[in-house]
Amino acid sequence: MTTEFPLLGEHAYVAYIQKLDSMGANSTTHIAEVRYPVQAAPVLSVVKFLDPNCLAASNEAIAWLFLRAAGFVAPRHAAILALSAKKARDVVGKKAFDESLVTQDCVIAWASQKLDFKSIRAYFAGTRADAEWIGLLRTLHGAQIAAFDEVFLNADRNTGNVLYSGRDSCIPIDHEQIFDHQDWIGGNIMASTRDSDSLRVIKRAYDGGALSLGAYNDIKNKMVHHAQQHESALAACKDQISKLIAKVFKDGSATFEERILSFAAERTAEHWMETRLGVV
Numbered sequence: 001m002t003t004e005f006p007l008l009g010e011h012a013y014v015a016y017i018q019k020l021d022s023m024g025a026n027s028t029t030h031i032a033e034v035r036y037p038v039q040a041a042p043v044l045s046v047v048k049f050l051d052p053n054c055l056a057a058s059n060e061a062i063a064w065l066f067l068r069a070a071g072f073v074a075p076r077h078a079a080i081l082a083l084s085a086k087k088a089r090d091v092v093g094k095k096a097f098d099e100s101l102v103t104q105d106c107v108i109a110w111a112s113q114k115l116d117f118k119s120i121r122a123y124f125a126g127t128r129a130d131a132e133w134i135g136l137l138r139t140l141h142g143a144q145i146a147a148f149d150e151v152f153l154n155a156d157r158n159t160g161n162v163l164y165s166g167r168d169s170c171i172p173i174d175h176e177q178i179f180d181h182q183d184w185i186g187g188n189i190m191a192s193t194r195d196s197d198s199l200r201v202i203k204r205a206y207d208g209g210a211l212s213l214g215a216y217n218d219i220k221n222k223m224v225h226h227a228q229q230h231e232s233a234l235a236a237c238k239d240q241i242s243k244l245i246a247k248v249f250k251d252g253s254a255t256f257e258e259r260i261l262s263f264a265a266e267r268t269a270e271h272w273m274e275t276r277l278g279v280v
Helices: 055-069 085-092 126-137 140-151 197-207 213-227 230-248 253-268 272-277
Strands: 013-019 030-034 043-050 078-084 106-113 162-166 169-172
Touching: 013 085, 030 085, 043 055, 055 078, 055 106, 055 140, 055 230, 078 085, 085 106, 126 140, 126 162, 126 197, 140 169, 140 197, 140 213, 140 253, 140 272, 197 213, 213 272, 230 253, 253 272
Parallel strands: none
Antiparallel strands: 013 030, 030 043, 043 106, 078 106, 162 169
16 A cells, blocks of 8 residues: 555535534534545535644544555545634534634645445444444454454444444454544554443443353454454555645654554554454
């Protein structure tokens, strides 16, 4: 993977389409047409405004690069956008716009190609959604997501952040809270004994009797299987992550890059997942 991750200006934002009505979605999330560098025609995309320090947007990009390198089903197109404050206000309306998102008259946004699937939460109500997610975690796709979440300490995996693409198939979205909410601009990403959201769901299901011991161990074995691809996936997207951080952060980029990549390298190393999950 050699193409640099796109950081695009206002010219790439072609047209607002509609607000995205999804439970739990960022209030600025909407559908728009965005023009990406490798696609001449505008692409229907999900766009959301994020914190101006670029931490959340960078997390989204890092996750997208790794997921693509690891062979996940993921949006083909994605970018970080920089819009003028006026443009951003016009898009969502002055009443709905959060002025704290503005820095130096600029608003940072994450854009990714819209996929034609709804979240588990949108398909299934209440506890049915939770049960469907537990069922999907038993599949290869679900365990693949759980393995990713554990490596990157994703603290925001819920039924609204998984697209339901079939009985045995699902797609992860929304990764602004990887690294367990930690601010890698302000300091190192600390190792944690906390589990990712996905692993907490798996353990809670086992403790509550929703998963048998055999099913619980099978999920962990599937996670270990997928983790075998993580070291090579990180190697494949490492240069892109480095270039992304250097472009987004003019000052301190080398330090930020080291914090991110050293954390990821430790957790994608051979046998790390077995040790983490206690799989012999």
